Amino acid sequence: MVLPSDVSRFVRAAGPEHTDVQARMAAFADEHDFPSIGAEAGAVLRLLARLTDAETVFEFGSGFGYSASWFLRGGADRVVLTEFDADELDAGREFLSDAGLADRCVFEHGDAMETVERYDGPFDVVLVDHQKQRYRDAFDAVREKLPVGGVVVADNVMAGPVDFDALLAHLEGDADAVDADDEFSRGVADYLDAVRDADGFETAAVPVGEGLAVTTKTE
Numbered sequence: 001m002v003l004p005s006d007v008s009r010f011v012r013a014a015g016p017e018h019t020d021v022q023a024r025m026a027a028f029a030d031e032h033d034f035p036s037i038g039a040e041a042g043a044v045l046r047l048l049a050r051l052t053d054a055e056t057v058f059e060f061g062s063g064f065g066y067s068a069s070w071f072l073r074g075g076a077d078r079v080v081l082t083e084f085d086a087d088e089l090d091a092g093r094e095f096l097s098d099a100g101l102a103d104r105c106v107f108e109h110g111d112a113m114e115t116v117e118r119y120d121g122p123f124d125v126v127l128v129d130h131q132k133q134r135y136r137d138a139f140d141a142v143r144e145k146l147p148v149g150g151v152v153v154a155d156n157v158m159a160g161p162v163d164f165d166a167l168l169a170h171l172e173g174d175a176d177a178v179d180a181d182d183e184f185s186r187g188v189a190d191y192l193d194a195v196r197d198a199d200g201f202e203t204a205a206v207p208v209g210e211g212l213a214v215t216t217k218t219e
């Protein structure tokens with residue numbers, strides 16, 4: 001959590017309750033110490049699907065479908081889930097079938113960076129939540145596949161396997177702040193530089209969960 005705990009509790013309490021299946025997914029994540037996006041960020045994913053009237057959502061790194069379940073709750077017509085762990089993807093298929101949502105899902109086993117090449121888009125919303133050192137490549141792979149108004153959201157830009165203080169110093173102009181050996185923070189720093197510098201895109205950091213960077217295409 002990057003927020004003071006009272007603020008996190010407030011965000012959680014003001015936000016949506018889990019459905020029964022999402023509650024089971026959250027328990028499964030706890031049991032397996034799996035880094036799901038969490039309910040506070042999930043509510044933002046639901047909102048983004050709703051605001052974009054999403055027809056297609058593409059996820060880089062879906063785990064067992066928890067983040068996808070939030071996009072689907074936001075009315076997304078179709079979510080493409082990518083995952084290179086077959087067991088996780090199978091668990092996702094089962095959870096989302098139990099929730100009656102699997103018919104709006106495409107389950108893609110394999111490397112998300114290869115899977116995305118088989119899709120022309122348009123993607124109304126993209127979630128970047130796979131290997132941090134490949135975040136920037138993911139943005140490059142989808143930027144031409146977004147309509148104006150499309151959104152790319154990246155998780156873990158403030159917490160998780162990244163160094164918050166080093167990333168803050170980087171964003172404030174210290175080019176040497178992120179340790180070259182810290183590949184996760186390095187990956188997120190490169191990603192934030194790319195989306196901030198990209199012509200025709202606007203980015204806001206949203207401090208929920210482990211920190212989201214929300215980028216929208218403006219032209």
Ligand SMILES: C[S@@+](CC[C@H](N)C(=O)[O-])C[C@H]1O[C@@H](n2cnc3c(N)ncnc32)[C@H](O)[C@@H]1O
Nearest residue numbers: 036037061062063066067083084111112130131
């Ligand atoms: C942080 S978890 C994703 C959690 C999920 N988005 C959620 O919030 O429910 C990252 C997942 O991405 C998968 N992953 C990492 N790199 C990947 C890649 N290149 N292609 C496919 N899956 C990948 C991992 O196996 C892991 O399950």
